[in-house]
Amino acid sequence: MAEKATSTYIDLLSDFGFKRIFGSEPNKALLIAFLNEIFQRKKRIIGLVYNQNEYPGAERNRGQ
Numbered sequence: 294m295a296e297k298a299t300s301t302y303i304d305l306l307s308d309f310g311f312k313r314i315f316g317s318e319p320n321k322a323l324l325i326a327f328l329n330e331i332f333q334r335k336k337r338i339i340g341l342v343y344n345q346n347e348y349p350g351a352e353r354n355r356g357q
Contacts, residue, residue: 316343
């Protein structure tokens, strides 16, 4: 008997979902188009640079 295929969707309103879709170099054009739509021609983005944006915070009592 064949198994039923299931689909998985990413919630763009979550931090993980937004970063997964818009936070990588291959999706740069998608992010630029998205931001330009938000700005509604008041500003225009023509390029962007991805920098490291995740920094591990200091942990209290680390190693204890």
